[in-house]
Amino acid sequence: MRLKLATMALAGIVAAAPAMADLVFPSLSYRTGPYAANGIPFADGYADYFTLINQRDGGIGGEMIKMIECETGYNTEKGVECYEATKGEGSLIYQPLSTGITYQLIPKMSADGIPLHSMGYGRTSAANGKVFEWVFNYPANYWDGASIAVKHLLEINGGSLEGKKIALVYHNSAYGKEPIRTLEELAAKHGYELSLLPVDHPGQEQKSQWLQIRRERPDYVLMWGWGVMNQVAIQEAANIRFPMENFIGIWWSGSENDVLPVGDGANGYKALNMHLPGDDFPIYEDLKTHVYDTGLAAGAGDQAGSVLYNRGLYAAMLAVEAAKKAQEIHGTAQITPSMMRDGMEALVVDAALMESLSIPNFGPEFDVSCENHGGSGLGIVQQWDAAAGEWTQITDYIESDKDVINPLIAEDSMAYAEENSVEMRCE
Amino acid sequence: MFYREAGEYRTSYVEDGQTFPIAFDRWRYYLVLAVAFLVIPFVINDYWANAIFLPFLIYAIAAIGLNILVGYCGQVSLGTGGFMAVGAYGCYKLMTAFPEVNIFFHVIIAGFITAAVGLLFGLPSLRIKGFYLAVATLAAQFFLVWLFNRVPWFYNYSASGQISAPERTVFGHPVTGPETEPWAAYLFCLVFVVVLAWVARNLTRGSVGRKWMAIRDMDIAAEIIGVNPLAAKLSAFAVSSFFIGVAGALFFAVYLGAVEVGEAFGINKSFLVLFMIIIGGLGSIFGAFAGAAFLVLMPVLLKNVLVGGLGWPTDLAAHLEFMIVGALIIIFLIAEPHGLAQLWRIAKEKLRLWPFPY
Numbered sequence: 001m002r003l004k005l006a007t008m009a010l011a012g013i014v015a016a017a018p019a020m021a022d023l024v025f026p027s028l029s030y031r032t033g034p035y036a037a038n039g040i041p042f043a044d045g046y047a048d049y050f051t052l053i054n055q056r057d058g059g060i061g062g063e064m065i066k067m068i069e070c071e072t073g074y075n076t077e078k079g080v081e082c083y084e085a086t087k088g089e090g091s092l093i094y095q096p097l098s099t100g101i102t103y104q105l106i107p108k109m110s111a112d113g114i115p116l117h118s119m120g121y122g123r124t125s126a127a128n129g130k131v132f133e134w135v136f137n138y139p140a141n142y143w144d145g146a147s148i149a150v151k152h153l154l155e156i157n158g159g160s161l162e163g164k165k166i167a168l169v170y171h172n173s174a175y176g177k178e179p180i181r182t183l184e185e186l187a188a189k190h191g192y193e194l195s196l197l198p199v200d201h202p203g204q205e206q207k208s209q210w211l212q213i214r215r216e217r218p219d220y221v222l223m224w225g226w227g228v229m230n231q232v233a234i235q236e237a238a239n240i241r242f243p244m245e246n247f248i249g250i251w252w253s254g255s256e257n258d259v260l261p262v263g264d265g266a267n268g269y270k271a272l273n274m275h276l277p278g279d280d281f282p283i284y285e286d287l288k289t290h291v292y293d294t295g296l297a298a299g300a301g302d303q304a305g306s307v308l309y310n311r312g313l314y315a316a317m318l319a320v321e322a323a324k325k326a327q328e329i330h331g332t333a334q335i336t337p338s339m340m341r342d343g344m345e346a347l348v349v350d351a352a353l354m355e356s357l358s359i360p361n362f363g364p365e366f367d368v369s370c371e372n373h374g375g376s377g378l379g380i381v382q383q384w385d386a387a388a389g390e391w392t393q394i395t396d397y398i399e400s401d402k403d404v405i406n407p408l409i410a411e412d413s414m415a416y417a418e419e420n421s422v423e424m425r426c427e
Numbered sequence: 428m429f430y431r432e433a434g435e436y437r438t439s440y441v442e443d444g445q446t447f448p449i450a451f452d453r454w455r456y457y458l459v460l461a462v463a464f465l466v467i468p469f470v471i472n473d474y475w476a477n478a479i480f481l482p483f484l485i486y487a488i489a490a491i492g493l494n495i496l497v498g499y500c501g502q503v504s505l506g507t508g509g510f511m512a513v514g515a516y517g518c519y520k521l522m523t524a525f526p527e528v529n530i531f532f533h534v535i536i537a538g539f540i541t542a543a544v545g546l547l548f549g550l551p552s553l554r555i556k557g558f559y560l561a562v563a564t565l566a567a568q569f570f571l572v573w574l575f576n577r578v579p580w581f582y583n584y585s586a587s588g589q590i591s592a593p594e595r596t597v598f599g600h601p602v603t604g605p606e607t608e609p610w611a612a613y614l615f616c617l618v619f620v621v622v623l624a625w626v627a628r629n630l631t632r633g634s635v636g637r638k639w640m641a642i643r644d645m646d647i648a649a650e651i652i653g654v655n656p657l658a659a660k661l662s663a664f665a666v667s668s669f670f671i672g673v674a675g676a677l678f679f680a681v682y683l684g685a686v687e688v689g690e691a692f693g694i695n696k697s698f699l700v701l702f703m704i705i706i707g708g709l710g711s712i713f714g715a716f717a718g719a720a721f722l723v724l725m726p727v728l729l730k731n732v733l734v735g736g737l738g739w740p741t742d743l744a745a746h747l748e749f750m751i752v753g754a755l756i757i758i759f760l761i762a763e764p765h766g767l768a769q770l771w772r773i774a775k776e777k778l779r780l781w782p783f784p785y
Contacts, residue, residue, distance in 0.1 A: 031742030040742075071730075071741035076683060076690060081478040081727065088474065103589050103685045111605035123587070172576060173687050174587035181586050198576075201689050299742075412586055419593055420604075 022066035023059070023335065025050060025319060026086040028079060028096040031299070034202035035074040035227030037257040038308055040299055042097055043069070045312020047298035048291050052283075053320055055290040060323050061333040074227070076100045083108065092340040093117055093319050099175035107420070110134045115341040119315050120145070120251055120274050124178055125412035127374025129345070130424045132413065136344050138318075138375030139366045140274050140400070142224075143408060145250045146179035147400035148272055148379040149222055150186050152248070155395075161192040167218040169209060169225065169233055172198035176224040179250075183222070185404050203229025210236040223249040230258035238265030244384075245270060251379065254391070255307040259384045267386035270394070272379045275314050275363040277391035279305030282358035283313070307382075307391060314363060321357075322347050345370060364397050370426035374409075377402070430778040446628055452775075463617055468610040476609030481682045483723045484616040485674050490703040490715035491627050492670025497701070498709035499631055500663035501643030502552050506564035508696035509571030510668050512688050513541040514675025516581050519590040522603075522680065523583060530595035530602060530680065534619070537676040538669040544571075545668020552660050556646075568697055575688040591685035603680045612681050619677060623670060628712050630666065639663050640710075671700075706756060708768025717767035725752055 029043035030036060050065045059065055068089060070082035079101035083094065094109065095117050096102055102122035109116045110133065117136045118126065124143050126135035140148075154161060168183060170176030180196065187194045195218065197209040203225060210233075213221060221242065225233050230253045237247050245268040249258070254271020284304065291297050292304070303309040326335045326343025335343070348367040354360055364378035378397040385392055416422070430451045437443045447453040471480065489507060496502050517537035522530065548567040552560050575581050582590050594604030601607045602615040630636050638659040641649035650656055679686045686692070699722060707718025726748055733744035763769050 029741065031740075032745040036742075069741050070734075071745045073745065076687070077482070080683065084474040084477045099587075100589075100687055100690055103587065103591070103687075104683060107591070107605035107684060172689055174589045177586065177588045201693065299740075419591075 023063045023323060024086075024090045024092060025065055025067050025316075026082075026089070026091045026094060027067055027069045028072050028082050028086075028094065028098075028101065029069055030072050030074045030097070032071060033073040033075070033227075034204075037231070038227055038252070038255060039074065039097065041255065041257070041303040041306050041308035042312040042315070044297070044299040044301070044303045045309035045314075046095070046316045047312075048287060048304075048309075049313045049316035049320070051291050051296050051298070052287055055294065055296065056286055060320055061327045063333045065320075072096065072098065072101060074098050074100075076104050080104060080108075087112060087114060090337075092323065092335065092337050093344075095119065095315050095319070097121070099123075099178070100173060103174055106132070106135055113341075114337040115344055117315070117319065117344065119311075119318065121175065123416075125409045125416065127372065128409050128413035129369065129371050129373040130413070130426050131417045131422050132373060133425055134341060136368065136373045138347075138368055138373065139349070139364055140377045140379055141374055142178040142250070143182040143405045144374075144377035144400035145272055145379060146182040146222075147186065147377075147405060148381075148398045149248050149250075150183070150190065150192075151398050151401065152270075152381050152395060153220055154190065161190040164192045164220065165195065165216065165218040166192050166220045166222060167195045167197055167213055167216070169197045169199060169206075169213075169221060169223045171203060171225055171229055172200045175226065179222075179224055181408060182405060185408065186401070189401075189404065199225070199229055199233070202227060204232055206232050206236050210240055210242075213237075213242065214240045219246060221247045223247070223253050225249065225253045225258075230255075231261045234259055234262045234266050234269055237269075238262050244268035248272070248381070251311075254382060254384075256389075256391075257306070257308070259386070260389075264386045266384055269384045270381055271384075271391075273307065273382050273391075273393075274379050275310060276361065276380070276393060277307045277310065277382055279310075281360070281362060286358060310362075313359075317357060317359070318347070318349070321349065321353070344368060345373075377405070430775070430781075432779070446632075460621070463621075464614075468614055471609045471613055473609050476613050477682070478727055479724065480613050481616055483719055484613075484620045485677045485682055486700065486703060486719040486723055487620055487716050488623055488677070489671050489674035489700045490707065490719045491624060491712060492667045492674060493700050494704045494707075494709065494711070494715045495627060495631070495639070495670065496663050496667035498704055498711065498714070499636060499643060500639040500660065500667075502549075502660060502663060503557060503561040504564040504667070505561050505694070505697045505701065506548060506567035506571070507671055507700040508692040508694060509568040510541050510545055510671040511675030511678060511696060512571050512575055512692035513544045513668075514538060514672030515679035515686060515692065516575050516590065516688070517541065517672065518676035518680050519583075519592065520581065522593060522595060526593070526595075529597065531597060531615075533595075534673055534676045534680070538673040541672020541675065542665040542669040545664045545671070546661055549661050549664025549668075552664065553657060565694075565697075568694055572688050572692060575692075587687075589685055589687050590679065592680040595680075603684065605684070607681075616677055616681055619673060623673065624712055624716075627670070631712070635662060643710075702756070704766075706759060706766055708766030708771075711766070711768035713771060714766050714768030717771070721767065722752075725755065 027046050030039035050067045054065050068086050072079040072082050093115050099121050102118045105116055115134050120140055122137055124141040126132040126137050127141055183194050199206050223233055247269055249271040251272045251274050259266040259269055322344040325346050326339040327333050329342055330339045345368055350365045354362050364376050366376035377400040380393050380397055381395040382391040383394045447456050493507055496504050514537045517540040518533050521533040551563040582588050592603040594601050600611045602611050638654045641654050642659045646656055703718035703722050706721055708714025729748045733739045734741055
């Protein structure tokens, strides 16, 4: 018995020892609860990209990737538990895919010295690297999203939104409230009228909001929704016969899982995106050879090619590229979280890089700097084609209105700096 | 054998009326306190503090508070989440408005604010009872959450509507904010738990508690023997809300550091705390601790065993967790409808007779 215990203990040490040498990328995912429909494809894409790097390239710079998955259920309490449980494993970067959890983690991770990447979500003003040393939200943030949507509407309306009515249907949480300030500023600039329609968690009950839309007849509806709220909103819009091409969702409200349940009624629905949809990229051949065909695909393996699966791939790709950069800067394959941060801050994503990663033109070109943690703020508009069952890109990359957004970012991040007495960096 | 009254001679009324009349029980209680104060702070790390001890201690306060109202006074309440939100937002407003005042007093004052709000929402209890009262308190839950979402003054006009706790110190050690050492946060909460549990225990076995229990058992009879239902019911609401408010303030300031009212203090929270006292045992301080421990620790334990130990997929483990916790709740309640506290009582009775149970 004693011998058995000793062997087990030894086996435990042997098993744990090489694990220490791996590069640890935790995945705070949610495959359960009202947000699972969106959480699953992202988590699968995130995991599959790491598997691909391990299988095809033998890890990053010769170091294998170890991904620890932890279920948060989009719940902040569980998110904290997951963070505390995984941070001791040498975790290099966190991407919680939840604005609530991101807000929770910003102060904790800044104190612990681990970088946080909230890609297109989280606290928008974290784009100001002078204040937020450990937080990144490239390639685009919510305020960029709001501005891109308004720019798209300007384009449709020949450059003027004077006298138009725009309604914002939003998840009544930190996430949904993020764009309000920007949309108000833009309303003052472009002369449209903004009305706000909050939807409470989890968002299955939206009858009154859409009744109000039916009564007020806004020209356009914007949506900041997530999880089951997206499907319900699109269904309700179809029910009141709201013209779908005037209904635009943020990039978190534009996946297949949001529109498929509505069927033909969803045809013409638009959403923003920060990368291209579809599986028409050479990387999918690699994924097929190294991941799908070898039975290593995460989850049920049925999400490949969907918008949020692509986003998971993209998030993992940005993390891996930052890790490569960190290895290059510090000349060691065995990087620490603070080296990872340096890598993220020096990250440059250009067409040549995306070409070399077999995802040509997949996302916008951008570079990160000490001051700018927010990337270039570019996005496309995509439209749902119900008959073909796919998203089609209908615009080129649109740049957000930096004249409006930059002062807002400066104001909000300075307020944070003052509240938490943060010293300015990059000077 | 070792757990018995025999051989204990009490010579004063005070000795006879103490909370733990049996010496073994008393020593066990001192031992738990000693371990909690003198051992755990030295060995605790971030994970144990933030995933296990802080939620356990804070939910224990909330459960004691709700137990006073539901278990001792018999007034069913579903407003716990809303009252916790009052405590949290009260504490936040005080922390930001008076940064020079010690956080300790902010938490206490937040409790008093919640007591006042609880008193207000307790007024209907004078007219309505049982399920109808539950519905009235449910209204409080939804109204309070809506209020904190709707009125920007409560969250200091922040863009996201979130409130986040700035750093505050006690004796030079931060207890809120990201720089907090796990032992500091743990001790801060532990002091509140011990003091409040002591207060609750002594309230419930004094005249106030007897009045509450008289109201719970039969309010008309209680009124006939001279218990004022207005004073008894409203005092139960006030005291209960005070406890829940303190729990909410600690939940926000020490445990999470940043909250969003709809997510952190939604109706789920009300049900969670209610389940804690039902599983733990209505009308028992120990039951509040047992119930909080059960519902906080069981999911964490199951997750660590299923995902960490057996390496199962996280979604499967999460679903199984719901099923196992649900099944355990049913099994426990069938085995002992009066909760874990009753199991504990039976165990103690058995222990008294052991090893010769006739």
